[in-house]
Amino acid sequence: MKKLLLLLICCQALAQVQKTEPPFWYAGMKNPRLQLMFYGESIGQYVVAVSDHVPITDVTRTGNPNYLFVTIDTKNISKATTLTFSFSEKKKTVFTVKYELRAREKNAALRKGFDASDVVYLIMPDRFANGNPANDNTPATIEKADRSNPSGRHGGDIKGIIDHLDYIQSTGATTVWNTPLCEDNDPRGSYHGYAQSDVYNIDPRYGTNADYLQLSSELHKRNMKLVLDYVTNHWGSEHWMIKDLPTYDWIHQFPGYGQSNYRMTTQFDPNHSENDKKFCVDGWFVKTMPDLNQSNPLVLNYLIQNAIWWIEYANLDGFRVDTYSYCDKEGISKWTKAITDEYPYFNIVGEVWMHDQAQMAYWQKDSKIGAIQNYNSYLPSVMDFTLHDAISSVFNEDKPSWDKGIIKVYENFVNDFLYPNPNSILVFAENHDTQRISHWYPDLNKYKLAMTLIATIRGIPQLYYGSEIGMEGNKDKGDGDIRHDFPGGWTGDENNAFSATGRTETQKQYFDFTSKLFNWRKNKTVIHNGKTMQFLPEDNVYVYFRYNDAESVMVVINNSDAQKTFGTARFNEAIRNFKTGKDVLTDADFDLGQPMTVDAKTALILELK
Template sequence: MSRKIFLLLIPFLLFYSFQVQADEKEEQSWQDEMIYFIMVDRFNNGDTSNDYEVNPNDPYAYHGGDFKGIIDQLEYIDDMGFTAIWLTPIVKNEEKGYHGYWTEDFYDVEEHFGTIEEFKTLVDEAHKRDIKVILDLVVNHTGYNHPWLVETDKQDWFHERKDITNWENQEDVENGQLLGLPDLAHENPDVEKYLLDMAKWWITETDIDGYRLDTVKHVPKSFWEKFSKEVKSVKEDFFLIGEVWHNDPRYVAAYGETGIDAFVDYPLYEKLVDTFKEPDKRLDWLHKIWLRNQAFYENPYLLGTFLDNHDNIRFTREIIQERQNPETRLKLALTYLYGAPGIPIVYYGTEIALDGGNDPDNRRMMSFRADKVIIDYISKLAEIRKQYPSLQKGDFEILFEEKGMAVFKRTYKDETTILAINNSSSTMTANIQSDKIGEGKELRALLNDELIRTTQESYNISMDRETSNIFEVHEKTGLNWKFIAAIIGVWIVFGLFIVFVKRRAKRQK
């Protein structure tokens, strides 16, 4: 680099050094994450050498997805802004256990997915991109034909073979067989020790960052208390997010007393789907649910919010059944997911509006040749969520709701953002009094170039039908004297530097 070019760059280098010092980034926590949920067998076939009895035409068979396939698509996941991936179970499963929930060996890796060394590579490659890895773990049951079932010294490792007949009876829920799967007896000290040792082994062996705990309500709370303490002693900030499939948030929240950090928010899920699958549904209940979650959960910001998963009909199918446009409805729902409290969890394929009915139709093979409109939209939402802490940690206040048009305010420290959703089938305008947002401010849209200023004593937020946006509350645009002063100061320093250099050159001559 020549001296002249270097001298010209000095003021800009000085200015940007000031900016870096000013923008101190807060420490990342789990409530700041955005999770991409992958069913390993149905995501991407990266290694055909492990395709044993693979049949893509049979929805109950293996389709070829593996660790190599996920590694090959980590850049795709990273580009969408996801900071964590949740994988379905990877342990060795029985025939046609493509989903991972029919365990044959708790310590071995399913051969269709690859080797344990390949999984370690997957974790390492994810960590290089600052992507955390959450592994699905099943400790409630084994596969239908687990070797322990015929071992004479393991007969007391299982509960009596009987189905769950009374779902309101907790003892029945914990001791009965779920879908006929052999139910483990956690009260047996040998079973307890085996499962705890196994869970700790996977952490130390592969350096994963968290567990998604399957079928939590079917396992006694006394086991989860020991489990939480044991696994968290292995790795600092190890994350436990549980699946308690129940509509009563009080029932779900009660498991937080066991040490499980978070839960997928099933009580919210069904309401989200019902509201966003078609227009003209009111949105004021969203704030009521937030108030309810604050009352019941120790940290409601850690709840995993989702629109679909591997156990339910695809959100796209719900939309199609209502004869609506999947792209339009998905954008609305995703804006809420990323703009409201909670950890957004996106099931693979949602970003391409993948269709699917009941299990196993909701587990179709992923396609990487689909339209990128929703992919780009998710990427933009993730970028906004990362940039504004108020969308991760801020409070959640409702400012307006009428016929499906709602405006929410999120505030964290000195930052305020506005989440606006028009879920109606007509253009709507929300008139918000200035004192609710702040006088002398303006709203800068983050999903487009819209700018809203106060009109007398209010803000008028007008939105087309079935659209949404996130706004940054900012000081009114005008001459930025602080910025101008900083630039002038930099150029004065630069001028003095030039004078010094010239004088020194003359002395040397």
């Protein structure tokens, strides 16, 4: 009889509670406050209690009776345990729900995030490698694989990434950043992953949560790191909560859809119109991406806990945060601070796609510019889009002028004083949203100039998958053209660029250069955290030094279309007592006391002796 009663209670619980989020939690967190969201038909009508004398500090019912938010205090729970939540009506228990608090990994709070010693390899998983063709289509997801459609799903997955970790490591990369892997159930264009429909589960076309944990484990076995692409600004219109909103203001409504004006400067413009600011911050990125309201405490706490859950669960080393500066700036500041309070050495880089260093520096942690408006984002890292702007044209500017040629790169670093921590900026030549570098520069020599710059300046370099083999693409033809399948990632591909023997001669030249450059960088602390001294470019030749007390590296970039010879005396304050330099790319030796000759469109990286 007792067994039958227990079975009936369990069945009733399953019927009443369709989702509990977070699905489990961890004991011993710095912030003991845990807000559980219970979802089920009319669940808000019940009185809730919890076992083991765990205090319930708040119960929030919303206008939607299908939600119940229950906050508990876990400060007295230091070990793994299972709690029992009971749901009662008229003082009688109707059903119960078990909830697990797991043990944390040792020193989980002290995890060290990615930093300037790393090289980040950015992957669009659907386009990298298809390790498991069986999951290309699943019953639970709408869009089916169609490799002939540039904007469709092609079948790349987590197993495909795991299968090629040795290849990724061979490029010199130390860290993998994948565009979002959580479920995106849009009927079209779902491969990019930014319109998520479930933020606690990996999209089944990429694999399972267990597959993602395996990716993390395999990376860590190689002393590599894993960065999760997190989206705080919006979800997809197919998200289950969007279809049954907990509160009307869970998303920004106008009512319903309102288009963002994308003018992020309204966040700090002292002369802004409130209406303009509203349509930037509250407006939807696109019609299929409802804009989340981070000023709603329930939304904000949901996002904080989801982010922390993924860090603990998948043993993450960092976040890249999409459209960071479109979020409510006070809300995103609280989100970022909550994570970095829990993990003081964790790194988070925000996509702040702006074209002015002061505006980008506003968003970095402890910014003096932000402090003018009493604002601190607590964001450790931003992306160097002004450098990207310069890279997009500079190597085609053979004839220098006051504001053309390599002076653009010099001027970018002149403004480093604006950043609280310029060494924690992500530097890149391209990513999944920009033109492929091969479109600007279908020339190996110019690619080498760009990569030499990215590898040797301050900050954290990021490569975009396929750059290292000269992968082509033109964004003017659509996003699909800058997100081609990696050759060799699919059975039957004629060209397998994952294999040294399978690469074309051109792919080999690109790969060999990239691999040599970034593998050299791995052990060069003078590049990771050394100081920079740059010299005004002359005749389109740019010289800068990365140095510390023990080492110095001299970088020479000849952006001219002609060979250049120049004296070195004006660099003496950086050369100091060093006499010679060996080029790490060619092993050629240079006497620093003699004039230096550098071929057209060529760079030197000289380790000084």
